[in-house]
Amino acid sequence: MSSPLSILRQVFGYDSFRGPQAAIIDHVTGGGDALVLMPTGGGKSLCYQIPAIARQQAGLGVTLVVSPLIALMHDQVGALREAGVAAAFLNSTLDWPQTLDVERRMAEGETTLLYAAPERVVSERFLGLLDGLYAQGQLALVAIDEAHCVSQWGHDFRPEYRQLALLAQRYPGVPRIALTATADALTRADILEGLQLPSAQVFISSFDRPNIRYHVEEKKEPLAQLLRFITQEHAGEAGIVYCQSRKRVEEMAQALAQAGIAALPYHAGMPADTRQAHQDRFLREDGIVMVATIAFGMGIDKPDVRFVAHVDMPRNIEGYYQETGRAGRDGLPADAWMIYGLQDVVNQRRMIDEGDAAEAFKSILRGKLDALLALAEATDCRRQRLLAYFGEASEPCGNCDNCLQPPAVWDGTDAARKLLSTIYRVHEMSGLTFGTGHLMDIVRGNATDKVRQFGHERLSTFGLGADYNEHQLRAVLRQLLATQAVGVQRVLQGDGRAFDTLSLGASARPLLRGEVPVLLRQASAPARRARKPRRHAPAAAAAELDAGAQVRFINLKAWRAEVAREHGVPAYVVFLDTTLAAIAERNPATLADLAGIPGMGAKRLEAYGALVLQVCQERI
CATH class of the missing domain: 1.10.150.80 (HRDC domain)
Incomplete structure (x- = not known):
């Protein structure tokens, strides 16, 4: 059996390991179980590919790689074959003769790594193939990629991943390695339990991606802001734009294309062949911008994605980190750019509150959303905040928007008390709750037809916040939602239409009393970002x-x-x-x-x- 370092040099062409790679590879090659957390672009795949080659050389047989996406399987198998490694996949792109040929070569010991999706792995036919290998001592290793999908606390939970626990019961003694780029402490514990890896050694690499610059700004004119960002800073470069809904994906992709940007839509509602064609173009052509829901991205190995943009706020920091991590896999400068607004927070909170999950589960989801909102509203180093969420201490990066252009801060405590008082008095007077626009009209003293219809111009808080502009009040409401001082409810009208309403939450009382300050970043007009000199050509x-x-x-x-x-x-x-x-x-x-x-x-x-x-x- 060749040493891991010699395999690294001879097969992959690199002189030395990075970070904890050497320790992980030695542990797994020796037959140990492992949970590996390593950022995108950090070299996770080598942590099971090198042990697979070494164990195959030692006569221990094939390594099974559980991978969730066909595109990822094809890329990794293609790269391994280019490097001279006998790799194959089993998925729906193969016809029956091709499938039988892959199975035959695997059974005859001609395959080093075999990639398959979790749904296929737990099927009776596939398990029968594994049974045969195991009986002959030819199942060398099981690698479970994108392991955060196992966890109900993760951002991309997939029930079929939970079934992979049967591999531990069915094939005792076969080492297993679970790998992911994103998992907080709760998710890590759930992965270990869900995959039955009680004795696995946990390897946690730094979550820092120093080549990525983080920038977050208030959502005002989403399309104009996105166009300005792409055209001024990433013209002609590959990127991903994430949207929450399929409709928004279609609209944004069309608008970007009309502006002369090579943009393509991608979401689960599109025909499968169209999705595949768009993904292929993104992977194989230079300068394509993919506008997508979160249905796109996991396992995408394209190294030269120069930016990831969010025009809607994700659900939690794990999702944000995973998605932004698809930028700059080659280690060269890349941008993570996000815009967010009050409606994003309202929508996310409402979806949590109205879900069918138990209250304890909802409470954790709210906490994760609040952590992301705190990152968005932060006035200090964003990278420090992001890394601290995953338990990693760091110094200010000097490269995020807040470090490069520190924002002004204002005291929103008075505005918060006026908004909370208005919510209370409106409900007391009318027995009803209302949405954000109506409440801000009352506080700012706008006597609209709706305000007069309900007599809300007679409230004592009417006009008390006339000196605050709409952007300031929206920023305050985002904070009130984040701290659960305000709750969200969806109300159905008689005509079937629905609208979101606000009510006082559990933590409203200390804010109303002025016991808790509300400090906010100063709202300002969009401006071109201060930037360090950086290299951003297609080459x-x-x-x-x-x-x-x-x-x-x-x-x-x-x-x-x-x-x-x-x-x-x-x-x-x-x-x-x-x-x-x-x-x-x-x-x-x-x-x-x-x-x-x-x-x-x-x-x-x-x-x-x-x-x-x-x-x-x-x-x-």
Whole structure:
């Protein structure tokens, strides 16, 4: 059996491990169970791929990789095959003869890693195949990717993942490794319990993604704000825009396309073939912007996503972290940009409050939403806040919006008391509750037809907040919702239409008494962000190359695109941009010059070395 380090060098073309990779790989190769938390782009896949290769060399058989998405399986299997590793997948894209061929090669020991979805893994037919391998001592390892899907507390719970616990009962002695980029303490405990991994060693890498810049601003004109962000800072670059609803996805994608941006929609309501075509374009073409619901993204390995934008607030920090982590997997500068507003908070709180879950479960969901809102409203370093949520201490990053342009702060305690008093007096007078717009009209002294209809201009709080603008009052209401001083209820009208109403919550009393201050960021007009100098070209990996190396890099990218088309894989599966940039900078003349370049393993050197040299030696 080769050592893990020699496998890393020979197969994957890298000289050394990063962070806790070496310890994880040694533990799992030796037969230990593990739970691995490592940020996106941190090298999680090597933590089971190298043990799989090592254990297969030792005669222990095939490694099963449980993966939730077909696109992820295809990318990882394609990359492994490019590196000379015998990998395969079983999914719905294969016809019956192809399926039988994969199963035969697995049974005959010709496969090192086999990828399959959890639904297939727990099927009787598949379990029968595993039974046969286990009986022959040829089931080397089980790797469960995206393991947060096991947990009911996670942001992407999938019931079929819970069934994977049967692997522990059915195949005792086979080591298992569960991996995820996102899990707080509660989710980690649930993963260990749900997968029956009581003795697993837990490896927690830093959650920090220093190459990602976090920026959050108040939602005012969503499309205009998004267009300004993309056109001014990421023109021609690949990105993902997340929206809460399918309708909003369609509208945003169409508007971006009309503005000349190569944007495509993606959501679960689209025909499957259209979704697949859009995903393929995003993975294989440069500069595509995918506008999507959270149905898109998990397991997407595209390394050169330069931004992730949220035009609606996610449900919790775990979801936000997982989604923003899809930017900058190549380690180059990337942006996580989000806009949010009062209606986002109202909608999220209402969905929690009106759900069918037990109150204890709802309380945890509210806490997770409140933590995300606290991150959005923060006036200090956002990265510090984000890392602290996952239990990691850090210093101010100097690279988020708050560090680069510290916001002004104002005392919203008086405004909060006036809003709470108005909610109380409206209910006392009318026996009804009303929505945000009506309450703000009362506080600001706007005698609208609706205000006069209910006689609310006679309330003692009418006009008391005339010196506050709408943006300020909305910011105060967001805080009141976050602290559960205000609750949300959906009311059905006689015509079947529904609207959200506000009522006093459990923590309203100390605020009404002025015992708890409400400090808020100063609302301001949208302005172009203060920025540090940074490199953001479509060829970001090659930004510091000289003129000759830039030309070699462009030629190498064109050659790589042809190879990728021939092999039916995304270009980054053949070589990463960072590898091409290193080749272009070295300007190799011999195969020996290519050896040792990060990402240039033995199989790739054998398959592509002569062609790479030919491209590099073309006349400039």
